[in-house]
Amino acid sequence: MYKLPLIIKREYLAKVRNKSFVIMTFLSPILMVAMVVLIAYLTQLNDNEKRVIAVLNESDYFSNAFLTTESTSYIDFKGIDLEKAKDSTSNLGYYGLLYIPDAAHLEQVADGTFFYSKDAPSTMVLGALESIFEERLRQQRLVRLGVSSEDFAAIDNGYEIKISTFAGEQNLKGINEIKAFIGGAFGYLIMMFIIIYGGFVMRSVIEEKTSRIIEVIISSVKPFQLMMGKIIGTALAGITQFAIWVISGAILFVVAFAIFDIDPGIMSGGPELPSGMGAEMAPNLANDTELAEGYLKELFRLPLALLLISFVVYFVLGYLIYSSIYAAIGAAVDNETDTQQFIFPIIMPLMLAIYVGFFSVFNNPHGPIAVGFSLFPLTSPIVMLMRLPGGVGEGGVPLWQFIASIVLLLITFVGIVWLAAKIYRVGILMYGKKPTYKELFKWLRY
């Protein structure tokens, strides 16, 4: 078996010396960081632009109603008439003029109020103004009904149900989603890795076939050794690339944010959290330190060792299964255009796993669909990882499911690699035939 390390070394070097691979490795983090920085920078720029609204207030009902916010500031005009106010607003380049006439009743005031602007005003601005009016109107009506403003404030208080485990520990809202999200990130990583580096394995096999070196090689080594060497070598190159991405990406982010003076918080709760969750979670975390501590505590309580070990196990087995299928496909065809019909069936379970994961596991990590897909070997590396942050055993994934999933994966691994090696062995020496599934099935018996 001294030949296997030789093959792995060659495949690794061939990959990492490849020009496009090198360019991708070093350019991707730069592009990625540049894009994020650009978005963050533009967001900040956008926020810095303030709208100035002139207010010509002739009524007493709205004194002190217009408070300057981050995006809008109000300037009071006093003692001038409407036409003059309009002129000066437009001359000063303000966004618009809010005119509130004087009248006996609030309703009349509201009816007579106008907003003047050069172009049609944005709905956000209007909405903000309207809600101020609505608020005042509601208050006024309630006062007329005999409700004091203190009572009114009390009415508006929201309500949150308190949650707890049977053991009496405080449960945190949304913690399941956060946990599943962490697992989901692992699962997503596995999927991306399989698709990128499985494709590399396939192309490398096709290259050996078209350059016709294959027969020379397999007169020295077993096709199985060559296949495994290729798969492992490519994976090592992939891990190298990922490591460079993560490290250089992290450094670049820190440097870039420092240079452009961007508050990293501007992006938080934004793109990386799945929809619906981010908006709810972010303010909670920011506002309530006690709660934030609770979440942090909960995150530290994640079964990190279990997660990491399972990640490695599922990653290795999942990658080996899929990349040996990729290798078999590469061996079966003569050129890359013929691979399409075979690739779709491999990518499908991967996509399915991700979608099932995000839609089903997030809602209910232990529902029948989540359980089914976390047992099925072609999807389990992704779906099981999404379930695992809840731990194994009580309250988490039942132990039997965890074990069954790994055993099934192992059996599938042996079976698939065996089948793929058979197709590979025959395929690498076949030229000029456009293979069909029927043909591949026949090769299994050669």
Added chain:
Amino acid sequence: MNNILVTKGVTKRFGKHTALHNVSLEIPKNSIYGLLGPNGAGKTTLIRIINQITYPDQGEVFFDGEPLNPRHIAMIGYLPEERGLYKKMKVGEQALYLAQLKGLSKAEAKRRLKYWFDRLEIGDWWNKKIQELSKGMAQKIQFIVTVLHEPKLLIFDEPFSGFDPINANVIKDEILHLREKGASIIFSTHRMESVEELCEYITLLHQSEKILDGRLSDIKKAYKNNIFNVGLETPNGETLLKELSEKFEIMASAYDTNQQQLNFTLQLPSNESSELLTYLSARANVNSFIETVPSANEIFIRTVQSKNGHV
């Protein structure tokens, strides 16, 4: 054991197609053995079985007296007909890699590569990439890689294809040199003139079966048809020719009246030629009397066609 390789009743099927049927061969040590046959006869399958790329469904293969096993891989060098190298790898690195796969240590491989690169005068190619080389140049590298680990058995499948006549000669000399140093060589080709020139033994495969094998000189003897080319000097050639044609089958003839030179080819009923020679020398001055020996090319075509049923 005098045979480097023996196959006994080797049969290989691919689905319904039988690629080899009951093929038994004995390849003597230190010989050049021609493996011949039309396209699709099963040569490549047989070679792949010897290289343990595929395995026979039935039958046995013995290498140097032992049943064929993975240890023998390092003792065989194989130059496939469909050959190639990693295009983007450097020549030296690639040669080292392939040599190491055959079991040589890195240092040993380097030493031998240097010897061969100097011998074939390609030392300055070490750091070139294969894609920068011409086809013939790449073939030279491939040849070196095949012989580098000094295998006991060398298998060359169309070794001269892609070479210009000068380099083909260089390679031919190297092959002969390797045999002198003790290697046994299986030589598969369609170029019959190189078979004639190099091979001591041949086997002819046709439609998955062995239809002919043995020492080339023996086969040629067996294929002789008692045909003789005769050249005479005689003033009355036309009468002589007439007399002869009554007794024998004259296949071709030409009489030059000025030179009084008669040339003809005839076939005798048996290999007994002395009677004819006595008869002729009594009547004319015999310049030449040569029995024609069939070429490997003729033997190949005749045997294959007779198997196909149209003689």
